[in-house]
Amino acid sequence: MDNATIKAQGEKYIMNTYRRFPFALVRGQGARVWDADGREYLDFVSGLAVNSLGHCHPKVVAAIREQAGKLLHCSNLYWIEPQVELARLLVENSGLDKVFFCNSGAEANEAAIKLARKYAKARGDSRYEIITMRKSFHGRTLATVAATGQEQFHRGFEPLPEGFCYVPLNDLGALKQAIGPRTCAVMLEPVQGEGGVYVAEEDYLKAVRALCDELGLLLIFDEVQCGLGRTGYLFAYQYYGVEPDIMTLAKALAGGVPIGAMLAKEKVAAAFQPGDHASTFGGNPLATAAGVAAFKLLLEEDLPRRAREIGAYLRTRLQELAGKYRQITEVRGRGLLLGLEIDGPADEVAVACERRGLLINAIHGHVLRFLPPLIIGREEVDRAVAILDGAMAEVFGNNAY
Numbered sequence: 410m411d412n413a414t415i416k417a418q419g420e421k422y423i424m425n426t427y428r429r430f431p432f433a434l435v436r437g438q439g440a441r442v443w444d445a446d447g448r449e450y451l452d453f454v455s456g457l458a459v460n461s462l463g464h465c466h467p468k469v470v471a472a473i474r475e476q477a478g479k480l481l482h483c484s485n486l487y488w489i490e491p492q493v494e495l496a497r498l499l500v501e502n503s504g505l506d507k508v509f510f511c512n513s514g515a516e517a518n519e520a521a522i523k524l525a526r527k528y529a530k531a532r533g534d535s536r537y538e539i540i541t542m543r544k545s546f547h548g549r550t551l552a553t554v555a556a557t558g559q560e561q562f563h564r565g566f567e568p569l570p571e572g573f574c575y576v577p578l579n580d581l582g583a584l585k586q587a588i589g590p591r592t593c594a595v596m597l598e599p600v601q602g603e604g605g606v607y608v609a610e611e612d613y614l615k616a617v618r619a620l621c622d623e624l625g626l627l628l629i630f631d632e633v634q635c636g637l638g639r640t641g642y643l644f645a646y647q648y649y650g651v652e653p654d655i656m657t658l659a660k661a662l663a664g665g666v667p668i669g670a671m672l673a674k675e676k677v678a679a680a681f682q683p684g685d686h687a688s689t690f691g692g693n694p695l696a697t698a699a700g701v702a703a704f705k706l707l708l709e710e711d712l713p714r715r716a717r718e719i720g721a722y723l724r725t726r727l728q729e730l731a732g733k734y735r736q737i738t739e740v741r742g743r744g745l746l747l748g749l750e751i752d753g754p755a756d757e758v759a760v761a762c763e764r765r766g767l768l769i770n771a772i773h774g775h776v777l778r779f780l781p782p783l784i785i786g787r788e789e790v791d792r793a794v795a796i797l798d799g800a801m802a803e804v805f806g807n808n809a810y
């Protein structure tokens with residue numbers, strides 16, 4: 410089928426929940442993808458921070474092929490070898506002790522919310538409220554929507570599960586004020602992605618950790634997007650030198666195969682007993698075999714360092730652009746999770762980029778988010794920036810400097 414046919418049939422049969430570009434991607438390799446009409450694009454969206462190893466990394470493809478021929482699925486009634494191996498890799502490379510596997514970021518956060526509540530109950534206290542950040546994003550299930558500190562995701566779905574309240578990121582005073590007798594945890598993204606690419610400050614995160622320790626609150630880091638090398642560190646929290654009690658992962662964890670994981674410190678994890686939480690597909694052999702291959706690549710090729718270096722280069726190039734277009738009001742982010750604040754129609758810039766062969770993500774109408782695969786090189790960064798330059802010249806026209 411060509412783009413037009415796929416789009417027409419999609420509009421007929423698929424629920425209308427996404428604003429989509431009018432083409433279908435059918436093939437990818439490295440940082441390049443092709444649509445159904447054979448057009449090539451440079452991919453700076455990476456399936457929204459999923460394809461960190463690029464498309465179809467041969468080692469991930471081989472691991473999936475091999476596992477598919479051995480055992481696709483079996484229940485968590487039995488031990489699953491690649492699940493155990495992926496858990497070992499995660500534990501040995503993080504400050505956390507135990508892993509629960511599921512299938513998505515929202516599910517990982519659901520598991521974290523349940524564990525935080527159960528941990529309080531198991532200690533005989535009745536606290537259940539979790540404080541999250543404004544502009545956060547934690548998923549689309551009812552509880553994770555409630556955890557998400559953005560009104561636009563709440564509207565129309567009330568009543569939402571209770572037990573969440575919101576404070577601005579990097580405002581310690583507001584957090585202190587929000588903590589009450591029912592508070593059991595603080596949950597945040599060290600680098601907010603979906604909300605517009607906002608970075609937690611170092612002093613703030615250290616102070617939040619100290620506050621949680623002082624008051625006996627759990628600290629939950631949602632690293633679904635910012636984890637796994639994206640910000641230049643294997644886990645975004647490693648930049649800060651503070652550790653969470655619970656951390657969630659998903660997106661890039663299995664190189665493109667759906668997966669989610671919730672990790673916790675031993676004493677917190679112990680609040681979950683058999684029967685407390687479960688998932689049919691969670692940690693299934695196919696997903697975790699892909700995860701083992703993806704995680705080993707992340708380590709072997711030192712992709713966190715690469716994200717740090719190439720991210721610094723991309724940032725410099727974007728700052729150059731900011732000197733050229735007064736509509737770029739800020740360049741922010743960390744590693745290869747970068748955002749350009751635009752005083753102008755960010756969506757139009759994204760469309761103009763697409764027509765020139767660059768996939769890029771516009772959020773909230775005023776931010777361009779950069780999520781290239783961590784394997785990109787300088788030459789690809791240069792190409793993307795040249796395309797972006799052309800797109801901005803077109804959209805901003807004579808209103809540039």
Ligand SMILES: *Cc1c(COP(=O)(O)O)cnc(C)c1O
Pocket residue numbers: 512513514515516518546547548549598602603631632633634635659660
């Ligand atoms: C994408 C995302 C989620 C939700 O993940 P899904 O796999 O779409 O459920 C949760 N938290 C953060 C920080 C995310 O970026």
